[in-house]
Structures are given as structure tokens and as C-alpha cells.
Amino acid sequence: MSIEESGPFARETLGERLLAARWILLAGGLGLLVAVGQEVLATGPALLLGGVLFFAACLPAGRWRFRQPVAAALSRLREPPAPPPDRLAALVVALPEAALLLDHRGTVRAANARASGMLAAVRVGDPVSFAVRVPEVLEAIRAASADGKARRVEFSQRVPVDRWLRADIVPVTGPGTGGGRAEKVEALLLSFTDLTPQRRVEQMRVDFIANASHELRTPLASLSGFIETLQGPARNDATARERFLKIMAEQARRMSRLIDDLLSLSRIELNAHMRPQSRVDLGAAVGHVREALAPLGAERGVEIVFEQPAAPVLVQGDRDELIRVFENLVENALKYGASGERVEITLSRDGDDALVAIRDYGPGIAPEHVPRLTERFYRVDTAHSREQGGTGLGLAIVKHIVARHRGRLGIDSIPGDGSTFSVRLAALPAEVTKNDAKTMA
Numbered sequence: 001m002s003i004e005e006s007g008p009f010a011r012e013t014l015g016e017r018l019l020a021a022r023w024i025l026l027a028g029g030l031g032l033l034v035a036v037g038q039e040v041l042a043t044g045p046a047l048l049l050g051g052v053l054f055f056a057a058c059l060p061a062g063r064w065r066f067r068q069p070v071a072a073a074l075s076r077l078r079e080p081p082a083p084p085p086d087r088l089a090a091l092v093v094a095l096p097e098a099a100l101l102l103d104h105r106g107t108v109r110a111a112n113a114r115a116s117g118m119l120a121a122v123r124v125g126d127p128v129s130f131a132v133r134v135p136e137v138l139e140a141i142r143a144a145s146a147d148g149k150a151r152r153v154e155f156s157q158r159v160p161v162d163r164w165l166r167a168d169i170v171p172v173t174g175p176g177t178g179g180g181r182a183e184k185v186e187a188l189l190l191s192f193t194d195l196t197p198q199r200r201v202e203q204m205r206v207d208f209i210a211n212a213s214h215e216l217r218t219p220l221a222s223l224s225g226f227i228e229t230l231q232g233p234a235r236n237d238a239t240a241r242e243r244f245l246k247i248m249a250e251q252a253r254r255m256s257r258l259i260d261d262l263l264s265l266s267r268i269e270l271n272a273h274m275r276p277q278s279r280v281d282l283g284a285a286v287g288h289v290r291e292a293l294a295p296l297g298a299e300r301g302v303e304i305v306f307e308q309p310a311a312p313v314l315v316q317g318d319r320d321e322l323i324r325v326f327e328n329l330v331e332n333a334l335k336y337g338a339s340g341e342r343v344e345i346t347l348s349r350d351g352d353d354a355l356v357a358i359r360d361y362g363p364g365i366a367p368e369h370v371p372r373l374t375e376r377f378y379r380v381d382t383a384h385s386r387e388q389g390g391t392g393l394g395l396a397i398v399k400h401i402v403a404r405h406r407g408r409l410g411i412d413s414i415p416g417d418g419s420t421f422s423v424r425l426a427a428l429p430a431e432v433t434k435n436d437a438k439t440m441a
């Protein structure tokens with residue numbers, strides 16, 4: 001607000017002032033003319049009086065009313081701003097991260113909802129050390145309060161769950177007392193950033209590279225061993241050569257399967273944001289998998305049963321990828337659940353969803369393994385999986401394909417009673433299905 005714009009300070013132009021005083025000037029002028037005409041006044045004094053009258057008319061009307069508003073405005077300008085802690089407290093409450101406002105002694109002055117959720121013991125008015133028990137953070141708060149410099153501390157917590165956090169301590173300084181004094185710390189802003197997801201991704205990347213190299217190195221070492229043996233001691237042993245070459249071919253197949261799986265995993269991840277567009281008849285896709293795996297079932301002595309509704313069930317998806325999903329799940333059921341001698345595949349509609357469930361009656365999976373099964377290279381029994389030619393990437397691929405189809409993978413297992421792996425996908429509406437059935441017939 002500028003001073004000139006406010007009411008009492010509005011500027012009048014000279015013309016406006018003369019217009020306002022026109023009747024006084026007219027009457028005064030006429031009076032002076034009459035007085036000169038009647039020789040009551042001499043021309044000189046009459047001119048002087050006229051000049052005074054004109055000058056008075058030119059003066060701004062509210063000149064004397066200026067003093068009071070000017071003083072009020074000046075005093076308003078001189079008023080000290082609202083105390084900073086109140087404003088900072090409002091800022092802290094609005095911050096998206098867990099944040100606390102401390103005074104220079106480390107007493108909590110404000111805490112936002114996130115901070116209260118994260119630090120159960122935090123109370124306004126208590127020392128911050130009641131809520132934050134990390135010595136490095138408390139030391140950084142003390143140091144920042146003493147020298148006014150920002151600090152950053154990264155730390156991990158084991159309880160209640162493993163997590164990594166970063167604390168940022170930013171001092172808020174104000175002018176020091178006395179002329180020429182350095183700025184003093186008035187408050188400290190303590191905020192926490194959760195680094196857990198970032199750290200987990202880093203850890204997974206490191207683990208993935210370590211696992212992939214290990215998985216490749218094992219068959220590679222075996223291949224080099226056999227090559228050396230064939231070049232040396234078994235050079236002239238035809239029976240050994242035959243046996244070793246068979247093992248070498250098997251190891252080479254394993255390596256190429258691993259590389260194929262790694263490549264398809266990265267391809268699926270790359271396209272994760274794009275939902276497949278074509279229409280897939282789930283019954284036909286599962287039927288294809290059942291036929292392809294029938295020889296493996298026969299070899300393991302497992303009967304494969306497939307139940308599906310009379311009406312076709314269609315979903316939006318990629319046929320090859322969905323076949324890959326069911327292949328992996330049925331193959332697992334045949335490999336790890338063979339002792340149950342029966343694998344049931346059920347395709348059904350559940351409301352607007354299509355559901356494919358693969359149930360085996362094998363040994364089942366202990367509950368502690370279930371959440372980790374879809375991790376890359378995770379195997380309950382590594383040696384057993386390797387024996388079966390597994391890479392440990394099957395369920396990771398399944399998970400990514402199902403996610404790309406915006407579906408859900410369910411794993412239910414009772415140790416001793418077998419496992420059920422289910423895939424839930426959004427089914428296309430019945431009308432679309434009927435029309436498709438007609439065109440396909």
C-alpha cells in the first residue's frame with residue numbers, strides 16, 4: 001500500500017481546488033470590485049486582498065489532517081514482524097516430510113503429523129532427545145545450534161522395522177544482540193527423509209548382479225573343468241568323452257536359458273508401463289500349456305486336470321506372455337509338487353475378473369519363503385531347483401508379466417498340503433466375449 005493512495009492522502013489537482021472554491025473567489029472578486037468602484041478601497045490593497053484570497057483557495061483542503069495518518073502509517077511500518085517461531089511452526093506443519101521445529105536449546109516447539117507418526121514419543125515442550133535416540137543426530141543438533149551451520153546425518157534403525165533415514169538440521173538465524181554481533185540461532189528445523197526404498201533398490205541391484213554372475217559362473221566353471229579333462233586325462237577315453245559332452249551340453253543349455261530369462265525379464269520391465277492391447281482367450285492359452293507340459297507330467301507321474309467354463313473367457317493381454325506365465329506355474333507344480341501326483345488347473349470367472357488357479361498336492365512352501373518367492377534367483381532349495389534345471393527367475397518373470405497386465409498373482413500354501421498359485425486378470429465384458437465367440441466359431 002503506497003501512502004499517496006490512502007483516503008486522507010489523496011492528491012487534489014490545482015484545478016479541482018479552484019473549482020471547489022469558485023463561488024468564494026467569485027463573491028470575493030465581486031466584493032473587491034464594488035469596494036474599488038465605491039472608492040472604499042484603493043486599487044493596490046484590493047489587488048493584495050484578491051491575491052491572498054486566490055492563494056488561500058489554492059491551498060489543499062485537508063492539509064492539517066495529514067499528521068495523524070502519517071504517524072499511524074509510520075508506526076505500522078516500524079512494528080516488528082510476527083515472531084518467527086510462529087511462522088516457522090506453520091511452515092513445519094505444512095511440510096510433506098516428517099519435520100520438527102526446535103528452539104536453540106533443542107526443545108521441540110512444533111512437530112507435524114508425519115513426525116508424530118514416526119517418533120511416537122515426540123511432544124511439544126520436551127527436549128528432542130526424548131523422541132530422537134540417535135546420538136549422531138543429537139550431536140549434529142548441538143553443533144548446528146552452536147555454529148549456525150546446517151548438518152546432514154544418515155542413519156539406520158532396526159526397530160520396529162529395518163529402515164534407513166536421513167536427518168537434515170537447518171538452523172534459522174536472526175540478528176544478534178548488540179551492534180556488529182554475529183547472527184544468532186533462533187530455531188532449528190529438523191526434518192527426516194526415508195531412504196529405505198532407495199536403499200532397497202540399490203541393494204537389489206547389487207544382489208542381482210552378484211546372483212547373475214554367480215549363476216553364470218557355476219556352469220562356466222563346470223564347462224572349463226570338462227574341457228581341461230577332455231584335453232588331458234580323458235583325451236583317449238571314448239566313454240568318458242561321451243558322458244562329459246552330455247553334461248557340457250546340459251550346462252551350455254542352462255547358461256543360454258539363464259541369458260534368455262534375464263533378457264526377457266528386462267524386456268518385460270522395459271514395457272511395464274504399456275498394457276498389452278490384444279485379446280486373449282484364456283481357455284485356449286491354458287489348454288496349449290497343458291498340452292505342451294503333458295510329457296513332463298507323464299514323466300513325473302503327475303495327472304494334469306483342467307477345468308474351464310463353457311463360455312470362453314477373454315482378457316486384454318499378450319498371448320505369448322500369458323502362456324509364459326502359465327507354463328512357469330504349471331512347470332513349478334510338476335517339478336516341486338510331483339509327490340502329490342495331481343495338478344489341477346481351474347479357469348473361472350469371479351465377478352468382473354478372470355481367475356486361473358494352479359493347485360498341486362506336493363510338500364507346500366513354508367510361510368517365511370512365500371513373500372520372497374518372486375524375488376529374482378530366490379529358491380527354497382537351491383540345489384533341488386538347479387537339479388531341475390531352474391534358474392530361479394521363473395516367478396520373477398511371472399510377477400512382472402502379471403503386473404504389466406494390471407493383474408494380481410496370489411500364492412497360498414500350506415506345508416504338507418500343497419500350493420495354489422493364482423492369476424487374477426480383468427475379464428473383458430460378456431458382450432465382447434459373446435461377439436468374439438461368434439467370430440471365432
Ligand SMILES: Nc1ncnc2c1ncn2[C@@H]1O[C@H](COP(=O)(O)OP(=O)(O)OP(=O)(O)O)[C@@H](O)[C@H]1O
Pocket residue numbers: 261328332333336337360362363364365373378379380381385386389390391392393394395396419
Ligand atoms: N508349486 C511349488 N511348490 C513348492 N515350491 C515351489 C512351487 N513353485 C515354486 N516353488 C519354489 O519357488 C522357487 C522359485 O520358483 P521359480 O519358478 O522362480 O524358480 P525355479 O523354478 O527354481 O527356476 P525356473 O522357473 O527359472 O526354472 C523354486 O525354486 C521352488 O523352491
Ligand SMILES: [Mg+2]
Pocket residue numbers: 328331332390394395
Ligand atoms: Mg519355475
